[in-house]
Amino acid sequence: MNEEYDVIVLGTGLTECILSGIMSVNGKKVLHMDRNTYYGGESASITPLEDLYKRFKIPGTPPESMGRGRDWNVDLIPKFLMANGQLVNMLQLTEVTRYMDFKMIEGSFVYKGGKIFKVPSTEAEALASGLMGLFEKRRFRKFLLSCTTFDEKDPKTLEGVDPKKTTMRDMYKKFDLGQDVIDFTGHALALYRTDDYLDQPCLETINRIKLYSESLARYGKSPYLYPLYGLGELPQGFARLSAIYGGTYMLNKPIEEIVFENGRVIGVKSEGEVARCKQLICDPSYVPNQVTKVGQVIRVICILSHPIKNTNDVNSCQIIIPQNQVNRKSDIYVCMISSAHNVAAQGKYIAIVSTTVETSDPEREIKPALELLEPVEQKFVSISDMYAPTDLGTESQVFISRTYDATTHFETTCDDIKDIYKRMMGSEFDFEEMKRKKCDIFGEDQ
Template identity: 55%
Template sequence: MDEEYDVIVLGTGLKECILSGLLSVDGLKVLHMDRNDYYGGASTSLNLIQLWKRFRGNDKPPEQLGLSKEYNVDMIPKFMMANGGLVRVLIHTDVTKYLHFKAVDGSFVYNKGKVYKVPATDVEALKSPLMGLFEKRRARKFFIYVQDYDESDPKSHEGLDLSKVTARELITKYGLEDDTIDFIGHALALHFDDSYLNGPASDFVKRMKLYAESLARFQGGSPYIYPLYGLGELPQAFARLSAVYGGTYMLNKPECKVEFAGDGKAYGVTSEGETAKCKKVVCDPSYLPDKVKKVGKVARAVCIMSHPIPDTNDSHSAQVILPQKQLGRKSDMYLFCCSYAHNVAPKGKFIAFVSTEAETDNPEVELKPGIDLLGPVDEIFYETYDRYVPINNHETDNCFISTSYDGSTHFESTVTDVLAMYSKITGKAVDLSVDLSAASAASEE
């Protein structure tokens, strides 16, 4: 370990593995270490025995749940937008060759105690039971505006400068009702709370367009895709990419202590008495706890079921978003479901997650509105984890720390963090203007 590296990456979570892959492709000399003996860090996938060990200690899983090895239970469950940032990164790096994807069956929203399919186009708006007749017409006009909006074509702007107009002002122009605004803002534009209403309408419209474009990509029931065998495949695929380009991986390295010089700059990492030198350190918050601050926590439930989520058209994989207002909360709640259709459970079994930004110290009570929508569950596990953001100055200490994963069930915020970190590390942006038809080819329909 006496060699010198351009970058040492600590932790094999998804964000760290993507960065390790991108930096290796750029020709940087990368050493990637993890104190665990498995890939994935916080975003790993567990088999049934590992799941029981994590939540139930020495108890053994009941036999009727099937074989342990047939389970791949994500610890940070998220779907990918078919046209979104993560898919573009996968294609840009050619990691798609290590993975197979399948479209997610359904995208739903909770409204007044019921679950509805999310209407994403003017045609779907007219059919949706979410709205009355007059509201459907108003919503249809709004969807047409969004579909036709083209940043470079002023004719499509209808006299509005979306960089100056707020999302609230744009919505007001179309006279939409509160419930309609709820599902558009949270289930289509995928905002976590209502603060987006005071932000520029341009971001809001971009997010809606991304949803519609992703939906059109596979003509499926949702805009999302998900890898066969679970998300644990992703860190490993990026690790393979890094190795192909000369990156070095070391798992099961205890301690992993970042070494700092007198001027406060990181110069290497020590493990088992040996120090590897480097110019920059990239890590998750757990490796440099004194350079991050806690900003919240996520509450979640992991459920094993023998049926799909009710009222989701028997979808084998689905997302249901419960907007904050519908629950009288400050942030949204998310249901995520996948099953044997994506090779993450034995035949007939479904894995469902309920997650949200925690507002109390009691996940059982807090997550109840989501859990009530699942119907009978075979097993349920509760957990909370803290969310951290870096507070260091990377220019003075050479350390680049990722933020913790949020409670949402899609990857858009994850990719934003990775791309921002990449720009800080390298001083340049990743070119994501890729041919997305390659994604369609990589997807197993």
């Protein structure tokens, strides 16, 4: 402990573990501590099932019909990876993929008028889809083509639209798209949680639609991937990366105090000893006086004995309920995975509903989603506060991550990682910097 480090990281959430890995690959001396006995922090996967019952204070033990407790790995924060997204890019460059296996999510659905429809993933599906009328399908196809062939370096590819000035609302008007199509494009393809994006320049939205269709093109059925044995595998994979480059890990380490001198962090005190550092990365729970509450998320973990109705009995899927469909300001998400991903007992399914809280009765807000899942065998409800740092770290050199939001993909988490990196290093994050720098992988292939 009584050593000097370049960076100390507190908490083993995904954001912290990825940053710890990046800093180690960059040649920095890293000490990584967590007061918990397990990896993952807020984004852990809980096993066995008995631990989930205890965590949510549900009396008794899981019924025998749930199978062996050890067969369960239940994510507290459900998210999928975009096949062509930033996190997959990070996993491939760092070769963390060698520690994990991924499976494709079988379908992506969107809610319209009380029913769910598959988000079309091929031209044939688009033509057969009940989401739009015939003429609308043609206009939508033109719009999609325009987005996917757009090249930022050659603005002419957008045929007279200035992507930095034209709003998305005007872009939809140009292609004469109706409200239902706008809903599912903005929320199921561009994955916006609210409609604020409509009055922003269309560049960001077009890039998001491109990411969706490129991710889809990689595997064909949906743009999403999910790790076998649950999301808890992700932080552990990046922790291994950090360890290979000399990072030191300590779990179950009580943090007594973050030590400052003249307003700058100089170390962390644990069990009477002080480890010194130049910079500190941590999640909001370690510095409650340097964060502000920016909202709440409700998540409901549901155990089912059946696939979700009207999904063609797939063993994994995502359903997005656009806010306009249920008179809300933000979308409701449903993620479903099953025994096919080694996270549940045979024949069982885990569906997790999440959304940003808007009223004083959060459980009522997610009723439309729960109705899609009936009958539910057991549910676990959590309402958590979301925090953002009030201190950017310029003076203090303390860099705080944001709480995970209600979205069901990791793009916002990756944006946070890039933002922290820029504040710490003073330069833009470059994916190339994550490439493994050594040929000798210590004893891994023996």
